Amino acid sequence: MSVATQTAASTVAATLSGRRRDRNVGSLVFLGALWSSLFFGVMVLVALIVDTAIAGSPRFDLNLLTQYESTIRKDETGFRAGILGSLWLMGVTALMAIPLGIAAAIYLEEFATKTSRFNRVVEINLQNLAAVPSIIYGMLAVAIMGLLGYNYKGIVLGGAMALALLILPVIVITTREALRAVPDEIRQGSYALGATVWQTTWRNTLPSAVPGIATGTILGLSRAIGEAAPLLILGLATVRFDPTGVESKVTALPMQIYNLSSAPQLDFQVAASAAIIVLLVMILGMNALAIFIRNKFQRSW
Amino acid sequence: MASATSSDTFPQMAALGDVHMSAERRLPDSPVNPVMEARDLNVFYGDFHAVHDVNLSYGRNEITAMIGPSGCGKSTVLRCLNRMNDLVAGAHVEGEVLYHGQDIYQKSVDPIAVRTQIGMVFQKPNPFPKSIYDNIAYGPRVTGMKVDNMDDLVEGALRGAALWDEVKDKLKQSAYGLSGGQQQRLCIARTIATKPDVILMDEPCSALDPIATARVEDLMLELRNDFTIIVVTHNMQQAARVSDRTAFFTARPDETTGNRTGLLVEYDLTSTIFSNPNDKRTEDYISGRFG
Amino acid sequence: MASATSSDTFPQMAALGDVHMSAERRLPDSPVNPVMEARDLNVFYGDFHAVHDVNLSYGRNEITAMIGPSGCGKSTVLRCLNRMNDLVAGAHVEGEVLYHGQDIYQKSVDPIAVRTQIGMVFQKPNPFPKSIYDNIAYGPRVTGMKVDNMDDLVEGALRGAALWDEVKDKLKQSAYGLSGGQQQRLCIARTIATKPDVILMDEPCSALDPIATARVEDLMLELRNDFTIIVVTHNMQQAARVSDRTAFFTARPDETTGNRTGLLVEYDLTSTIFSNPNDKRTEDYISGRFG
Amino acid sequence: MAQNATTASPPPGAGLPASPPDLSRRPRPGEQVIKAVLVLSAGASILITFGIIAAVIEPALHFFEEVPFGQFFATEDIGSREYRPAVLPLLVGTALTTVIALALAVPLGLGAAMYLSEYASPRARKWLKPTVELLAGVPSVVYGFFALFFVTPVVLQGWFNLEVNFTNAWAAGIVLGVMIIPTVASLSEDALSAVPMALRQGSYAMGANRMQTTLRVVLPAALSGVAAAIVLGLSRAVGETMIVTMAGGAVKNMSVDPSEPHMTMTAFIAITAQGENPVGSVSYNMLFAVGLLLFIITFIINAISIAFVRRFRQAY
Amino acid sequence: GNAEGGESGGASGSVAVDGSSTVYPMSNTAAELLSEENPDIQVSVGFSGTGGGFEKFCAGQTDISDASRPIKEDEEVPVCEENGVEYTELLVATDALTVVVHPDLAVDCLTTDQVVELFGPGSDVTSWQDLDPSFPDAEIAGFIPGTDSGTYDYMAADVVGDESESLREDFEVSEDDNILVQGVSGTENSVGFFGYSYYEENADTVKALAIDDGNGCVEPSAETAQAGEYTPLARPLFIYVSNSAYADNAAVAEYVDFYIENLADIAETAQFIPLNDDDYAATQDALAGISG
């Protein structure tokens, strides 16, 4: 078979500089479609923020943050209880979910025999839990709080329990990914020196995985801070005082927003819009922090 | 240290492979009618100067081997020859690469058209997750080649790659079912199906076992009749067995940064490079003192 | 085809490296006082039979090289010698591995204790993401070694690995700032810091440049005085340069499944293996006919 | 160096032990305790699952004691005000909003994924991907709001001039879709990026352009990963509560007209839980029956997704 | 609850209130006003709905339950009894269900029968003309509260009075009264109903209809409702107080006392219709009965 070998130089020139196949109509339309897909989401985000910010603009003042909810002075109503409540919930959620989640991930990734039945069951179970609707975690938290003997469930512990259950799978999964990203060579190096599994994990793998774990955890917490559905089921109430402990009655920012946004008074709706911006700032801030950590500290091995 | 040389101690090691060496070809000292030429080729990955001032010409219907220690830029140079480096983020090429006298790095040149003329076979066999048939038909389809009878074309390509008999009964099965060596020959078949002019091969046998390697080497010698082949290899014996000319590259650390930049040390007829190299570094390398 | 052998054509290729070959050592035909022994060693990954019936003994203060084509199970055997294979999911070992006469695969044996006696250096340098100092101190710390003065120990280990002069001013800096060769010597230093008896090395130079390779080879010859070294290498010249004994492995495809199982072909003094191999397969391999 | 070595009796090396070293197993109580703690932590997830089942199943059983299956899986409520047991309209509502969400999120998410993995520079991707992922961070209360006060009045009624009800499946579905775009995009991107570079190079080396490579080689190779991403997005959409509660409406509706209001399963739970129903009543217990059904449905969907992921992992 | 009783006015401790979302603004306003006088009393006011509120109340989890309907004899009372929760019902305000229409619609008054005909289950009224030939011939769109709300219940059970206790099903339903307001104001010829406070707040965007219960058209207003003229759409709103919590927890006692003492102010601030004097006196008597 004698093929294209004899191509004359002139025809070669013509072939090479013909129409550009990456610039033809089909390709460009395709690229445009992909590009628009990407920016559709971004546009929605912008529209959402701008729309809400305009609606809430009359209430960008300090009272929004420092005052409790007020029916007497509706134009000064504030989200102090919700903001502090959300921060408390966050803290307690973190205390419950992070150690448990990281411990579970370490077991699955570093200790367990990957093929064991227990490991497989836990793994599939975690994937399932990650997809369980958040409202169902509210139901579970109600039941657990009942078992723990708590009469009144709208307390920090109850809310944090629901949120911790909700983000636990997220934390386990992201922590496992972070651990998996630490190359095996590091572990083998450690084992070859006579280190135990735990020594290897504690001194080598875990420190290397910290940025990844931090990123995943912050993202998990930022999901928790915006949740309302499970708290709705738990019956978080309006309070006019700051939480002082895990047994304090508490409200959360998304709950307060949900509640006020359906109040008849326009003042409340404006305040709810402004509070949405506060919530978004908190969440976007946490996301930004997570991205920063990921981009700055995550080692690419 | 350094008293007895191993060659004294172990004469047996000198017995080089005699498996494929075809009849000696009489070639002129340098390619008279080069299909491709690299002129003052410099390649950078970001700030890193990977390859420095390479000048090389590749003769028609010859097999040119590029050898040298790891990291000396062989693959980098090879990827410049069909603009595969365009796809590497941060890669940047200076100098000229002439193909039939035309610089393929000119603005007006379509890199995709270049690649239809200059095919490439990779180190690890990389068949597409499609059937054997569709693997072969892929190139003609995407390049919009006019094909009268695709079945004939597929058969021709598979025959050309000495694979037809092994796969003719399972053309519709996934290419992943083939052995590594068959997959590599499938990749070669896939390449010749688009009827390129030049075929670049980057360590085409390094993932294969000895028997599969022998098959592919046989195939290369056969393909030489119809194509121009440029092959990168780690295996010096392979270069000795199949190539007409050999280019030896090495890497030189920069004095200040310590970055190692690849450069062409010596380029000559394969027989000369292996029997009577000009450069001490070439000699050191082919005699196994490093690498 | 196949007329002229390359060795006829290219006699230069016979000149083997003479860089490191130290004075000929007079060794008995087989290790009289083996530190380690593999007896009827079989290794499986899940159902896959990776290594078949290996019998080998490794002599005290000798360097034993294990060579052979890719996938023949060299690394697998090496990992059995300090129970690193315990960490591979699905890996399963049959037979005995004796260390000072004691089977390290017995139930009562603590794999962690085995690894403190039998250290390992890997193909890719794998320093921990810590300071140079902490890399060295890591082993003594985790094994709970009694250390009077850690600084002295670190210095001793770095000197032992011929790295002290290069790093003494930056002990607190990250090990990742070192060059590849320095990192590999750091890994060796890290290993000798725990004062093991045997050091396993899996292609310790294959990621290094020629100069770094030469350094590490020198270091191996020096370490031989104090340790028993078992090294896997792809580079036959390296085996010829540094080892006292060489074991040649190859892989044989199973007739029914086609799975390739590794086996030991020949084990002898390095000089014998390279000058006068008994087995045709050994000869083919070291003369470059395949691999 | 090393001139002296003549073996047989080796020199006393620094590393050589005088007698065979002690290799016997030593107790490591700390290690055991830690391992036990870790095992328990991992086991907690199983406990949670059983907890959910237990918490939901008991009241659900009470419900089925009083209400025959036939009335539950019915298209219309049969019985009195105390008895509104039909669940099929809720399934229709859930299905409708979910289908709309997927119809939006699959093309857009996949498009974004293809752009990120095949076109964007690594630097651009480093920032673009998290930006898209921010969409997943927006709280669903906020999305619900946005659906109610922007998507329905401004977009649907204003820009598109659609005759939609105030609450409707369009708005809820569209915003749900926006919410799951990052799920689909991010996981699909992972799957596309996991396709070995060698396949792309193979394709380019054949003279294919980027679009051909993306559509004919990369996408088919990543198909099961992409499928897993879509199924995961689906389960998110099915389980989302606040958006559909606020914007989807509170009407049990068997019609498939998205411009009408539709109550979904999750909205039913949220509304019933907040409502007027006496506890222990049939209609209150129905909340758990629906919760159980929802749990089972997401469980099944997820099993499908896991199966896809497994296939996708096996590929390379 | 952890208050050790102090003198009235100086108590500290916590009070748990939950229940009707309709009554919620009242109880919440009471809590706010009390907190200005005595910040040591921590009142939490939930809005789980009347049913959810009674669940917690009868399980002894809350001190006070807001309700937009009386406690259900057959379902809720037994639970309370079983758990030994004794309670006192206090009437705290009147809500005037307000029937509203799009402001441009030329309809101003409906008779009670027309209301029943319009909203009753299976209603076939699709055009305003179906109700009265003098009304415009325009297709009706409707917006009504969710089936789980007390408002829906009251309209269904107490006004329409069909034994199915339900309303027609082809009107759009929402749990969020703001949606109803938006729906009616944004849809021509539409009708809806919700609590008076929502109407008062949105009087410029929707038009309230007067109701003729046989004595001529009566506009919904504080006065007409208080005077008992706005029938049958005026409905009572309650709080239920746990007797033991009132007796044992000074904070609860102080909250309830404060609530009832300032009922008129609270109702006004929360935009509810205060009780008339007779009803107020009855509530005060009931309160006295707890401590009694």
Ligand SMILES: Nc1ncnc2c1ncn2[C@@H]1O[C@H](COP(=O)(O)OP(=O)(O)OP(=O)(O)O)[C@@H](O)[C@H]1O
């Ligand atoms: N995509 C890339 N980005 C940055 N640096 C690169 C990239 N590809 C190669 N390099 C660097 O360029 C140098 C030359 O690499 P190249 O792959 O061309 O060497 P090679 O001679 O083919 O080596 P080998 O025999 O190992 O394949 C090396 O230092 C390598 O690290």
Ligand SMILES: Nc1ncnc2c1ncn2[C@@H]1O[C@H](COP(=O)(O)OP(=O)(O)OP(=O)(O)O)[C@@H](O)[C@H]1O
């Ligand atoms: N973890 C593992 N699981 C399954 N199979 C494995 C594993 N490690 C190695 N193998 C297989 O066992 C065989 C021997 O592998 P091994 O790595 O020991 O070979 P080798 O001689 O060291 O090759 P190389 O020179 O490429 O390093 C190979 O076929 C390999 O695919």
Ligand SMILES: [Mg+2]
């Ligand atoms: Mg290369």
Ligand SMILES: [Mg+2]
């Ligand atoms: Mg190996």
Ligand SMILES: O=P([O-])([O-])[O-]
């Ligand atoms: O909250 P409700 O008043 O509707 O029970």
